[in-house]
Amino acid sequence: MIAVKDNPPNFTPEEYFAWESQQLEKHELINGQVYAMTGGSINHGRIAIKLTALFDAHLDGSGCITGNSDIKVKIVESEDYTYPDASVTCDERDKTTTQYITYPCLIVEVLSKSTEAYDRGGKFRMYQNNPVLKDYLLVSSTSIEIDLYHKNDAGQWMIINYGAGDTIELKSINLSFPIEQVYRGLTLTPET
Template sequence: MIAVKDNFLRFTPEEYFVWEEQQLERHELIDGQVYAMSGGTINRGRISIKITAMLDSHLDDSPCITGNSDVRINILETTDYSYPDTSVTCDERDKTNIQYISYPCLIVEVLSDSTEAYDRSEKFYRYRRNPVLKEYVLVSAKSISVDLYRKNDLGEWVITQYRAGDIVELRSINLSFPIEQVYRGIAFE
């Protein structure tokens, strides 16, 4: 998703929820400022759908909830809200809120040229403040490439890079899959 700042709109979370329900597109709320989320490429959209469907199918008989890009996440201990491409929560506290989740164990972002730097830096900084988050996954829409950030037992984030031929391992939800599964039918320029 591409975030476009709207310089005139500032909201409290309560005002934001009411206002956004009336909008045609989604908006993130960061530091009281809203950012419109615009579309991406066909490859990006198809990859996002494949990932979300795969995770949802894997977790079908579990108490976990898989969210697509319409599921908002509250950045814990802030009044900020964002829309990752895919998220998973297995936390009971998220089952009673219909507007957002706060305790994801896994967040996936499919990269685009306009958001890659933000997804790798500031957005990841915000997400990793959540003590429940175990894995943050960045998926390329331009090549067969997945970067997985996993929190180790010391609380440090360690990166594992997956490329063609690799098996991606998501320990947070006990799922391993060939990286090519995410890229089936995707043609790169």
């Protein structure tokens, strides 16, 4: 995410929703400040599409909601809102809101050079406040690498690193799939 050039005054959530509805770009709201969401690479977009399609097909008829990068996630016990690349909520409370979800069990961020440190650090710390979140998936857009932060039954976050030949296991939605399914048809090149 990139800070808006002319920092406006702090927004309340109501002001943020009204203001953002008139903007051409999406913006996250963190501590009252808005941050413009930058566009990603072609691989970034294709990976996000593949994952949301995979989740949606798997969850068809389950009552769960699969979200793409247009669905905001409200950070629990805050007035902050983010736009992950993909999310899944199976929580009934999220069926009563129209502008965001609050209780995803799965969040996905496709990594880029400019956002990786934030996605692994500050953003993950915000997401950890969610008592329902079980899986936080960080997906490389330049190599066959996926890191899964999984909250075990004791409430501890464990990291599982996946590479070529591995099968990803998302306990939050009871789904396993080969890592190559995410990268099929992509030309992977390191970012410069």
